Amino acid sequence: MKFYKDHYDVIVIGGALAGLSSALMLADKGLDVLVLERHNLPGGIATSFVRGGIEIEAALHEMMSIGPKENRLKVGKFFDDMGVDIDWLPVPECYHASLPGLEVTLHPGLERFSREIDEQVPGTYDKVLKLLKLCDTVFNSVNELSIHPMSKPQMLLKHEAFVKTAGYSTKEVLDTFDLPQKALDLLAPYWIYVGSGFSDLPFTIYSVLMADYVGYGSMIPKKLSHEMSLKMAERAEEMGVQIEYRQQVDKILVKKGKAYGVRTARGDEIYADYVISSAYPNKVYTSMIEPLTEVPAEATKMVNGRRLSLTAFSVILILDKPAEELNIKDYSIFRGDTMDTDVLYDNLAGLGPYRYLTCICHNYGNPGVTPEGTCSFSVTVLPRVDGWKTVKAEDYDRVKHEVARQLIDDMSEYFGVNLLDHVLECVIETPMTIAHYTGAWNGCIYGYAHTMEDHIVARLQTAEAERFIEGLEFAGAHAISGDGMGPAVTNGRKAAKNVLDDIAAKEAKR
């Protein structure tokens, strides 16, 4: 029986947000696309599962770059343009910060956010607002430049702030604002979503993060991230994309420096002009390219020279009381015993006790997400892969429960309520869980660490030279825009754009 066409324009490995974004954009331009996904549903970690009759969000805290219907941001606009109609709900706040000497909830909007910090640390309004506006300027430049690259003199003319901050770490730029420590602490909690300590985190990345989240707020899909993933997949199929689930791609076939197809675990060889891989370059260049002699030395050195970023550990609880009765009062709580991100980054290299926790209570953004009289509450730590790489299979269950207990105990102490007395359902997601369901290299969900050695600006400038195998593109957290569900969409679009540009260039030659 014949399950595949003789030839496709593009094969996309992985049907998560990046891969589906590629597929949507390519199908929109009339290309014949096949998506191969190893799991039996789309989305990767942007998914949900059902326990005890309750549907539970697997991973999404908040989606950035969506914006309200009348004023969509980059990612929201892409969904609209593609006809992916998601029921977005606004997240009510930026975060509740629970830090030494600080208990405060901050809300989106540059002015409001600055004012709320000023209420805690009087006299900082102007400086904080100036910083956030600088972030916003850099953010806008990044958005524009990632779509329309330009020459250096032009860049300096039109994107001065972007150019002038490009060479500096977040810490270096923040220091120039001369802010009191408490104000700096309140400007730091989101760092975890980009996952590098401030002394090594490019200010460019910090700018994008802050401008987007703080300036415009964030959204979540009403029927959890599975709604988003499924609607993308359904729309792609409607546009003619063939999506096949339960298909693990083992090999990418390469001949004379050019990718020409894939082989699945089932043994199907499928051919295409282009392959877009959501699998990590580490995996692709060390075991997937066939033959491996087609892997250039530069590619191997590149993956060896990059540092994997963060993975995720979450305890998700369905509790048998409404949130407010358990003293849970916010959608998101960031809690740490310090806000020194360099110290916290070191702490993430181990297996706990972890010092910086991220908590989400979905009921505050999505009332009715759990049955009446219950609530959903998750505690997440985003550790580096280093510590988890040392865990042996026989110790896995013990370590997993020790870490989970620490997270719950810490938050129980904070709320003054023993959460363990209210657990209807308890799901522990670990780096191994992620590896199991998505195949992500070492369970890493953040791709490569944003550092001064692996700077977004440098990534953009060297991107062309790092397309080592003709016809092979990468889409996923490991691509240029890095981690996060919003950036995943951008990464997918960028891979599709590379394919489209390449086709256009070839046609122009003819």
Place this chain on the structure above:
Amino acid sequence: MKVKNFIKDVGGASRVTKKRLETFASASPALESVDPIGEVSRAWHPGPIELVVTKITPACKTAKTIRFERTDGRKLPFFYAGQYIVLDFKIGESLISRPYSISSAPFEARADHPFVEITVRRSKGDGFICDYINDELKVGDVLTGTMGLGQFYYEPLRDAYHVVALAGGVGITPFASMAREVVNGTLDIDLTILYGSVSSDDIVMKEELEALDGVCDKLRIVHVLSGDEPGWTGEKGFLTAELIKKYSAEDTTYFICGPQVMYKFLHGEVAKLDVPARRVRFEVFGQVKDIAVYEGYPRGLRDETFELTVVRGISEVKIPAKACESIVVALERAGIRIETGCRSGECGFCRTKVLSGDYFVCPEGDGRREADKDFNYVHACAAYPLSDMKIKIPIL
């Protein structure tokens, strides 16, 4: 360079690019494929593995215990006591899968001579595979299995230290696994098993359970016979609220596994106990015997047979599908592989897109995601055709 002067610095982009290229240039050229986190995930969940039957022993007059080992002799995957294994059978033209609770213990799967066991009772005529296992399966037979599945296990962050297991018939199997793990010292709970049987010669795994009972003060097994039996001095009748209460601690989690009639009875009894919902855990319901008895199932359809068009990739085939049987059964009868897990509508392994046609979803344990419902996805083990249908399933 002074940081304060960054606002005059226009060389940053070039600097970071140079730094990046230098970093890569000095990196190791060795091809290293090191993914220890992925390896741990595969040690727990390797996917389907090849198993060989190495021992078959009677578990009572009507049941047998089947021991499996890996054909390559390696250790079996890690799992939690209470979880199940899905076994794949090829019988005639049919490709059939079935879930069975694992009756051996997790530590036995990792011991020096590793094995996994299931205990299966012969049916009363309606259990095709149960009878196949009891009558046909023999030592040396090879089949594939996927193990470590299901949510029916003790979770220390959720469940009470005191556990009362309510078992009926062959529903003892997950508790046999837990009991062995408790005695071995690798499951730290206080476990009381209330095991309901009709008569003493009806008790599944009687001798194995006797060997475990009394060995350790954290485990006790209480047989409860519903039939009259001369000389029986133990507990009699059904697993009533009163009896359950007698063996409960102040804070107890109840695990319940048994036939569907017992579930219906115990829902009522457990309600009388007045314990929080989080303290009661039922194993999945299983395939229903007669879908037509459910409310909402249209009258007069149960004897119909419809045409089911099955799309895999760019191919289509048409097969017959009985209205009274789930879509999974129709596929299995036709020899079309579909992955299944719980076969109760909950786990979603058999998630299937309905492209056209009407269907009925069994209301017992409908585990579908909300967005899936909106887009006509069903769990095919719990969905029944009500007209000709077209579905898309994964290519296996």
